[in-house]
Amino acid sequence: MTARSESVAPETVAETGEILARCNRSGEKVSIVGGATLSGMGFPPERLDVSLSTQRLSGIVGNERADLTIAVRAGTPIQSLTALLSTQGQSIPFDAPRPQYATVGGTLAAGWLGPRRHLCGRVRDYLIGSTIVLADGTIARAGGMVVKNVSGYDMSRLYVGSFGTLGVIVQANFKTMPLAKQARLFLARLPERTRVRACAQLAAAPMRPAAAFWIDGFHNAVDGDDGPEGRLAVLLEGSEALVERATRELRSALGRAGVPETRVLDAGARESFQRVVDAYVACLGERSVTYRIASSPQASEPSALRANELASRFELRTDTIVDVLNGDIILRVSDFDARALGAKIEPFDDALHEIEPRAQVIASEHPHRIYLRVWGEPPPAVAQMQALKTRFDPNRTLNPGRFVGGI
Amino acid sequence: MLRERLIAALGSDAVKTEPEDLAVYSFDAYTDGGRPAAVVLPKSTQEVSAIVKIARDCAEPIVARGAGTGLCGGAVPTAGGVLVSLMRMNRVLELDLQNRRVRVQAGVMNLDVSRQVAPQGLFYAPDPSSQQISTIGGNIATNAGGPHCLSYGTTVNHVLGLEVVDDAGEVFMTSIDDAGYDLTAALVGSEGTLGLVTSAWLRLLALPEAVRVWVAAFDEMDAASEAVSAIIAAGVVPTALEMMDAVIVAAVEAAFHAGYPTDAAALLLVESAGFEEDVAAGEAAIHAIVMAHGARYWKSARTLAERNALWAGRKGAAGATGRIAPNYYTQDVCVPRSKLPHALRAVEAAARSNQITVGNVFHAGDGNLHPLLMYDKSDARQVAAVVETGNVILQAAIELGGTISGEHGIGWEKRDAMTRIYSTADLAAMGRVRDVFDPRRMLNPEKIFPSGARCAEVTPP
Numbered sequence: 001m002t003a004r005s006e007s008v009a010p011e012t013v014a015e016t017g018e019i020l021a022r023c024n025r026s027g028e029k030v031s032i033v034g035g036a037t038l039s040g041m042g043f044p045p046e047r048l049d050v051s052l053s054t055q056r057l058s059g060i061v062g063n064e065r066a067d068l069t070i071a072v073r074a075g076t077p078i079q080s081l082t083a084l085l086s087t088q089g090q091s092i093p094f095d096a097p098r099p100q101y102a103t104v105g106g107t108l109a110a111g112w113l114g115p116r117r118h119l120c121g122r123v124r125d126y127l128i129g130s131t132i133v134l135a136d137g138t139i140a141r142a143g144g145m146v147v148k149n150v151s152g153y154d155m156s157r158l159y160v161g162s163f164g165t166l167g168v169i170v171q172a173n174f175k176t177m178p179l180a181k182q183a184r185l186f187l188a189r190l191p192e193r194t195r196v197r198a199c200a201q202l203a204a205a206p207m208r209p210a211a212a213f214w215i216d217g218f219h220n221a222v223d224g225d226d227g228p229e230g231r232l233a234v235l236l237e238g239s240e241a242l243v244e245r246a247t248r249e250l251r252s253a254l255g256r257a258g259v260p261e262t263r264v265l266d267a268g269a270r271e272s273f274q275r276v277v278d279a280y281v282a283c284l285g286e287r288s289v290t291y292r293i294a295s296s297p298q299a300s301e302p303s304a305l306r307a308n309e310l311a312s313r314f315e316l317r318t319d320t321i322v323d324v325l326n327g328d329i330i331l332r333v334s335d336f337d338a339r340a341l342g343a344k345i346e347p348f349d350d351a352l353h354e355i356e357p358r359a360q361v362i363a364s365e366h367p368h369r370i371y372l373r374v375w376g377e378p379p380p381a382v383a384q385m386q387a388l389k390t391r392f393d394p395n396r397t398l399n400p401g402r403f404v405g406g407i
Numbered sequence: 408m409l410r411e412r413l414i415a416a417l418g419s420d421a422v423k424t425e426p427e428d429l430a431v432y433s434f435d436a437y438t439d440g441g442r443p444a445a446v447v448l449p450k451s452t453q454e455v456s457a458i459v460k461i462a463r464d465c466a467e468p469i470v471a472r473g474a475g476t477g478l479c480g481g482a483v484p485t486a487g488g489v490l491v492s493l494m495r496m497n498r499v500l501e502l503d504l505q506n507r508r509v510r511v512q513a514g515v516m517n518l519d520v521s522r523q524v525a526p527q528g529l530f531y532a533p534d535p536s537s538q539q540i541s542t543i544g545g546n547i548a549t550n551a552g553g554p555h556c557l558s559y560g561t562t563v564n565h566v567l568g569l570e571v572v573d574d575a576g577e578v579f580m581t582s583i584d585d586a587g588y589d590l591t592a593a594l595v596g597s598e599g600t601l602g603l604v605t606s607a608w609l610r611l612l613a614l615p616e617a618v619r620v621w622v623a624a625f626d627e628m629d630a631a632s633e634a635v636s637a638i639i640a641a642g643v644v645p646t647a648l649e650m651m652d653a654v655i656v657a658a659v660e661a662a663f664h665a666g667y668p669t670d671a672a673a674l675l676l677v678e679s680a681g682f683e684e685d686v687a688a689g690e691a692a693i694h695a696i697v698m699a700h701g702a703r704y705w706k707s708a709r710t711l712a713e714r715n716a717l718w719a720g721r722k723g724a725a726g727a728t729g730r731i732a733p734n735y736y737t738q739d740v741c742v743p744r745s746k747l748p749h750a751l752r753a754v755e756a757a758a759r760s761n762q763i764t765v766g767n768v769f770h771a772g773d774g775n776l777h778p779l780l781m782y783d784k785s786d787a788r789q790v791a792a793v794v795e796t797g798n799v800i801l802q803a804a805i806e807l808g809g810t811i812s813g814e815h816g817i818g819w820e821k822r823d824a825m826t827r828i829y830s831t832a833d834l835a836a837m838g839r840v841r842d843v844f845d846p847r848r849m850l851n852p853e854k855i856f857p858s859g860a861r862c863a864e865v866t867p868p
Binding site (some may be wrong): 387392 | 581590616639682745775836
């Protein structure tokens with residue numbers, strides 16, 4: 001990374017276009033910054049001349065309350081959008097960490113996958129239109145403000161998860177879903193003997209919870225018993241009647257699994273859930289690296305244990321969140337200081353990818369991050385992806401080297 | 408040369424070049440056709456790959472085709488070339504019950520997916536009206552919708568990954584769980600212009616424990632469409648929210664005896680599915696809203712037989728219009744849901760001024776209109792009037808902030824209308840994707856991109 005880079009924060013789409021066109025001509029490399037909450041995903045740009053912030057490209061463009069659609073500028077913080085939507089009984093399941101800082105554009109560009117997606121779908125499935133500024137400064141719109149639209153390629157979804165390597169998302173149009181009337185969080189100690197059965201019961205529950213986590217570590221970061229045993233956190237959402245019924249079912253399922261006692265939280269349930277999501281990318285300064293391992297609901301428990309055992313062989317400390325319903329494993333490995341971690345992290349990364357080839361780094365401030373396989377093994381269609389990058393950004397103006405396959 | 412090479416690769420049973428065979432594959436459900444040079448019916452991905460390589464050597468364009476139910480000429484070989492029918496690729500390849508997903512070949516019929524997994528308590532959600540004929544491959548090409556997309560979303564929400572044969576005949580795989588660009592999303596809805604989808608992983612959902620269907624009748628179209636807007640605005644999103652006007656109701660009753668009240672100006676068909684508590688609460692809320700908007704009839708179907716009868720009328724509505732006129736043309740536009748009353752008035756006015764009988768049967772909850780314009784193909788005046796009416800409706804939808812296709816696609820028919828909703832720059836961005844996957848413009852040419860859009864059609868990569 002170049003030491004001195006220029007920071008710009010355009011206020012309009014046109015201004016964004018002018019900046020990119022200029023950089024694209026002059027060969028300056030541009031990185032795009034929203035709330036910088038997910039800057040630990042992917043590689044840092046290999047060269048950086050201009051840092052373009054979307055913070056001033058914020059605000060609501062069109063709030064079509066009766067249509068259950070809303071158009072926002074990319075720099076809008078997730079929390080302010082979510083707060084506005086909840087006042088009108090609506091929501092979009094972003095489930096982004098640190099939503100007070102995270103922006104709509106950044107969350108889309110990072111393709112963030114939240115814990116409620118098994119039930120509500122991915123954020124991409126709420127995106128009905130977009131405006132993007134391409135590397136050469138061209139402003140291109142796609143989709144619109146209707147909930148069904150098959151007019152050419154689905155460009156908006158292509159930009160989701162593209163890490164700013166195809167263009168700068170400047171506006172996003174969403175459909176929304178009705179906000180669940182009630183949320184309830186269950187917290188319980190999860191002794192080792194109950195873990196397998198509890199996770200199986202949750203994955204098979206006819207009334208699927210909105211989210212269910214087995215948490216080991218992350219003390220002080222997330223609610224629940226700070227003791228040595230793992231914790232269980234389950235979020236129920238829905239109408240009052242539904243949450244009552246799900247509560248009864250969940251209690252008996254956990255009882256069958258032998259889970260000791262449960263604490264039920266109604267007030268603050270969503271906030272507690274948010275603290276779990278925040279922990280996904282919480283770093284211990286420079287002395288931690290956090291991986292996301294994609295597994296399946298059935299395989300997540302053994303996969304998580306295997307990854308933990310591997311870390312302990314390297315004498316690394318671990319904190320783990322298992323998203324039981326999506327089969328995601330969030331594994332944070334750390335050591336007592338950055339140097340100690342630096343001595344182990346590369347061999348650990350190699351060994352982890354031998355058992356979990358698709359493991360991705362989602363958070364780290366350690367300088368050795370750039371030597372890790374942060375994207376896991378390359379996807380089968382990487383050649384097509386590289387060709388897309390070349391066609392959209394032949395000069396490699398945008399976020400060069402940040403993405404998969406050197407993109 | 409082309410014929411011989413195709414026969415050598417696939418056998419003579421899989422290659423058709425006789426004029427009467429070609430004629431069968433010259434049309435989809437759109438009015439105009441175009442003749443292919445050859446029709447091939449591969450049974451495997453390897454055979455599709457071989458076909459593409461041969462066509463490429465012979466400089467022939469390639470058009471993929473499913474069941475041919477598309478309404479906008481998307482599967483019509485307008486530029487000749489090799490037509491690849493995927494109908495023989497109709498096998499279910501892998502059923503992964505634990506992860507609720509299934510991998511099927513492109514030629515598997517939509518409804519067969521749900522039938523296969525129903526014993527396990529699962530179903531495949533997208534349900535276009537053509538689902539008893541249309542294929543998963545065709546559904547993917549058009550990102551097909553259906554009544555239940557209101558709550559479940561369109562095809563793209565249910566495709567987990569694809570196997571694709573590219574323009575050079577090479578096979579590549581995509582998955583929404585892969586790192587990198589979401590190529591799955593780019594390919595769904597690309598109407599065969601970015602590659603030939605040969606198989607797909609589909610997401611399955613658990614069958615709901617409770618399903619209820621209601622019918623509400625109104626004396627005025629306006630009242631019904633305002634009730635729809637009010638239901639959505641109240642944040643009550645049922646599983647399906649369909650509307651039919653008097654013309655359609657009369658035709659459907661005559662054909663199917665679905666049990667609809669025949670003297671209403673408009674009917675709403677509403678389905679709610681999910682947990683018992685929510686379905687019951689939904690019924691109360693929806694009933695209150697439609698009554699407040701002047702509904703004068705309300706019927707609840709509780710048994711499976713009653714529900715199926717109500718749905719049979721809806722699903723067979725287009726066919727039932729055969730009683731009104733020999734031919735019909737279906738327009739497909741989508742508007743913001745609060746603009747439904749305006750859009751329906753515009754449809755009515757356009758039809759009246761062109762002296763065309765119109766029947767409305769559509770996905771009201773999504774704002775997705777399907778006016779059926781009745782006409783007689785042999786009467787040139789009527790044909791011209793239908794084209795004009797369809798065009799006026801398209802323009803009205805655009806002016807209301809809507810789009811030119813909700814779920815049928817652009818195909819051949821609407822490609823020149825793309826410039827009415829997108830700028831040159833917007834289309835050029837799509838053109839860049841095309842440049843990567845089909846630089847020679849040999850995959851389903853003359854579709855999606857406007858005929859005049861040189862920058863999008865001809866830019867060298």
